[in-house]
Amino acid sequence: xxxxxxxxxxxxxxxxxxxxxxxxxxxxxxxxxxxxxxxxxxxxxxxxxxxxxxxxxxxxxxxxxxxxxxxxxxxxxxxxxxxxxxxxxxxxxxxxxxxxxxxxxxxxxxxxxxxxxxxxxxxxxxxxxxxxxxxxxxxxxxxxxxxxxxxxxxxxxxxxxxxxxxxxxxxxxxxxxxxxxxxxxxxxxxxxxxxxxxxxxxxxxxxxxxxxxxxxxxxxxxxxxxxxxxxxxxxxxxxxxxxxxxxxxxxxxxxxxxxxxxxxxxxxxxxxxxxxxxxxxxxxxxxxxxxxxxxxxxxxxxxxxxxxxxxxxxxxxxxxxxxxxxxxxxxxxxxxxxxxxxxxxxxxxxxxxxxxxxxxxxxxxxxxxxxxxxxxxxxxxxxxxxxxxxxxxxxxxxxxxxxxxxxxxxxxxxxxxxxxxxxxxxxxxxxxxxxxxxxxxxxxxxxxxxxxxxxxxxxxxxx
Amino acid sequence: xxxxxxxxxxxxxxxxxxxxxxxxxxxxxxxxxxxxxxxxxxxxxxxxxxxxxxxxxxxxxxxxxxxxxxxxxxxxxxxxxxxxxxxxxxxx
Numbered sequence: 381x382x383x384x385x386x387x388x389x390x391x392x393x394x395x396x397x398x399x400x401x402x403x404x405x406x407x408x409x410x411x412x413x414x415x416x417x418x419x420x421x422x423x424x425x426x427x428x429x430x431x432x433x434x435x436x437x438x439x440x441x442x443x444x445x446x447x448x449x450x451x452x453x454x455x456x457x458x459x460x461x462x463x464x465x466x467x468x469x470x471x472x473x474x475x476x477x478x479x480x481x482x483x484x485x486x487x488x489x490x491x492x493x494x495x496x497x498x499x500x501x502x503x504x505x506x507x508x509x510x511x512x513x514x515x516x517x518x519x520x521x522x523x524x525x526x527x528x529x530x531x532x533x534x535x536x537x538x539x540x541x542x543x544x545x546x547x548x549x550x551x552x553x554x555x556x557x558x559x560x561x562x563x564x565x566x567x568x569x570x571x572x573x574x575x576x577x578x579x580x581x582x583x584x585x586x587x588x589x590x591x592x593x594x595x596x597x598x599x600x601x602x603x604x605x606x607x608x609x610x611x612x613x614x615x616x617x618x619x620x621x622x623x624x625x626x627x628x629x630x631x632x633x634x635x636x637x638x639x640x641x642x643x644x645x646x647x648x649x650x651x652x653x654x655x656x657x658x659x660x661x662x663x664x665x666x667x668x669x670x671x672x673x674x675x676x677x678x679x680x681x682x683x684x685x686x687x688x689x690x691x692x693x694x695x696x697x698x699x700x701x702x703x704x705x706x707x708x709x710x711x712x713x714x715x716x717x718x719x720x721x722x723x724x725x726x727x728x729x730x731x732x733x734x735x736x737x738x739x740x741x742x743x744x745x746x747x748x749x750x751x752x753x754x755x756x757x758x759x760x761x762x763x764x765x766x767x768x769x770x771x772x773x774x775x776x777x778x779x780x781x782x783x784x785x786x787x788x789x790x791x792x793x794x795x796x797x798x799x800x801x802x803x804x805x806x807x808x809x810x811x812x813x814x815x816x817x818x819x820x821x822x823x824x825x826x827x828x829x830x831x832x833x834x835x836x837x838x839x840x841x842x843x
Numbered sequence: 844x845x846x847x848x849x850x851x852x853x854x855x856x857x858x859x860x861x862x863x864x865x866x867x868x869x870x871x872x873x874x875x876x877x878x879x880x881x882x883x884x885x886x887x888x889x890x891x892x893x894x895x896x897x898x899x900x901x902x903x904x905x906x907x908x909x910x911x912x913x914x915x916x917x918x919x920x921x922x923x924x925x926x927x928x929x930x931x932x933x934x935x
Contacts (some may be wrong), residue, residue: 598884630892636885663899671886678883690908699901715913736883752912759914760922788928792921800932841912 385420386436389453393443402513405460405494407467407521421464433457452501456514459497463490480536484529488559491525494518495566502573502585509579512588519567519595526559527602533558557603564599564608571596571612575619586623589616590633597640609644635665639676646679647737655683674700681707682741689748689840691715706732714745717753720795722746750809751818753793755838757785777843779832783807783823786830803828 385404392401409416424432437457438450445453467490470482495518501507502515534556571592577585593612600608616623626634642657658680665673677700681692691711697704706729713721726733726742733739763775787806791798810830813819817839821832837843900907 594885601884631898632888632891635888639885664895665899666888666890666893666897667899667901668897669886669888672888675883675885684908685911688908689911691911693906693909695904696900696907711911714911748911755912756921757925760925762922784929784932785925788925788932791928792924841910842914 384416385457386440389437389457390443393445396508396510398510398513401511402517405456405514406517407460407464407491417464418468421461421468424461429458429461430454433461446506448504449501449506452497452504452506456494456497456501459490459493463487463494466490479532480539482532484525484532485559488522488525488529488563491518491521492562492566495522495570499566499569499573509577509583509585509587512574512585515570515573515585515588516591516595519570519592522563522566523560523595523599523602526563529559530557560599560603564596564603564605567592567595567599571615575615575623581624587629589623590626590629590637594633594636594640597637597644601640601643606644606647609640613641613644631664631666635661635672638664639672642676642683643679646683646741649741651683651686651741655680655687658683670699674703677703678736679738682738682745685714685745685748686741710742710745714749714752717749717751717756717789717793718795719746719749719753719790719793720797722749747813747816747818750793751813751838751841753789754786754810754813754819755841755843757781757789758832758837758843761785776834777837779821779834779837780824780827780829781832783810783828783830786810 388400388404391397392404403410407417409418434454437445437454438447441450466483466487470484470487473479473482498507498514498518507514571589574585574588574592579585593616596612597609600606626637638657638661642654642661645651645654645657658676662673662676662680665676667673677692677697681703684690684692691714692707694704694708697707709725709728710722712718713725722745726739726746730739733742758777758781761778761781764778766775783803783806786809787801787803790801790806790809807823810819810823814821819832819838820836821830823829824831
């Protein structure tokens with residue numbers, strides 16, 4: 381049991397098993413071996429760690445490592461050991477309810493040393509590419525510890541300040557994410573390590589590109605610095621020809637990437653591209669990954685509404701009660717042309733929508749609701765009386781509709797909560813519909829009528 | 844994404860707080876909230892890769908999107924409402 385981590389290390393090296401190797405420097409004990417980190421820490425102490433590990437890795441070299449590589453791994457494990465020490469202290473304090481004393485910033489700093497040691501190993505070409513999952517672990521926990529550290533710092537700041545409310549937020553805003561910003565920089569270095577590797581594909585770190593990209597996306601999102609993601613996308617675009625296609629990467633990398641790219645595009649209002657990415661993410665996403673599927677839909681539904689003017693079916697949302705709660709009322713109001721209901725539903729979900737940054741997009745759904753309301757007016761108007769020469773049974777709807785009828789419809793749609801609109805206002809709304817291609821026709825001022833196209837008065841709706 | 848080891852010891856700590864609202868605990872599984880979970884962050888998948896038959900919406904889900912208008916809504920009803928509304932105007 382004593383050196384089980386190094387047994388795994390040797391085995392990993394012999395079998396070129398990157399994930400096994402990564403597990404040896406993962407700061408989280410596996411479920412089947414809950415005391416592993418603690419045991420590992422106890423095998424040595426600050427005075428002997430260097431010597432003990434050197435023996436285990438460099439001298440006891442059954443794995444056949446080069447001296448250089450051995451020494452790099454030595455450094456990694458020594459700093460890893462120190463990081464575990466810090467982690468344990470913080471965890472124990474937390475478990476004892478003394479979380480205010482837990483120094484997560486030290487844990488972060490110690491982990492950063494681990495990341496640094498790994499980065500050095502790669503940039504000096506000591507570590508082969510199959511060991512790349514180690515960089516994944518480095519990046520993943522840089523984020524995790526940074527977030528914990530920043531959260532603890534924020535809490536501390538909150539508890540020691542005498543000013544409540546706004547001022548605290550503004551003052552704190554500048555440095556609330558100190559460690560996470562640093563983590564972003566470190567992960568960016570791992571990204572560069574991957575993307576700039578010139579080795580042939582079979583031995584290339586390029587296979588780590590999307591994992592590290594995804595880590596960066598997650599970090600930028602958390603930092604509310606989504607714009608920085610564009611830099612990454614530009615770098616990826618620039619090296620496209622040298623890289624294997626996205627489809628060659630593991631599905632987890634692909635789906636995560638497509639989700640984030642989809643959301644980034646969504647936030648830039650490039651809804652067509654966003655939809656493409658989100659749909660692909662949806663199709664590829666593992667069927668059991670409930671939360672991720674829910675996340676994809678959260679953006680795909682509003683996106684789809686705008687690009688295709690269609691709504692999610694009950695079937696689509698059935699597995700996601702929270703999404704049903706959010707989207708179903710809006711959908712029903714859109715269908716019915718219930719403007720007042722739409723506004724109410726939008727307001728009711730406002731907090732959630734804003735949080736997810738989909739409020740503005742959903743708001744545009746009101747146009748569809750309005751279109752549907754006006755469409756009802758058209759349908760209610762019925763058909764022209766058949767005239768001589770018309771095809772038998774070919775009924776044509778009345779295409780000349782008084783503006784007043786639309787005005788009346790608006791009163792109904794708004795649940796009679798509003799003052800009657802001026803005719804110009806109604807005409808303005810109609811003009812907008814026509815401009816947006818949701819209706820086709822022209823306004824006849826002299827007759828106070830809207831003259832709709834005989835064919836396709838309401839494009840895409842069958843009439 | 845947890846930094847806490849899964850030792851036999853105790854439960855993890857209560858939420859640490861960022862900003863003014865209660866936000867997700869960074870390294871600890873989120874408690875289900877009344878609304879959407881605060882975190883819009885993609886979770887790690889349980890496996891790294893999978894085949895297409897383990898992907899996508901549940902088998903048999905064919906009808907995903909539907910038209911945004913409703914022809915079922917009886918237009919007679921609406922026509923009546925419209926007439927009434929127009930009558931109100933003319934009365935004025």
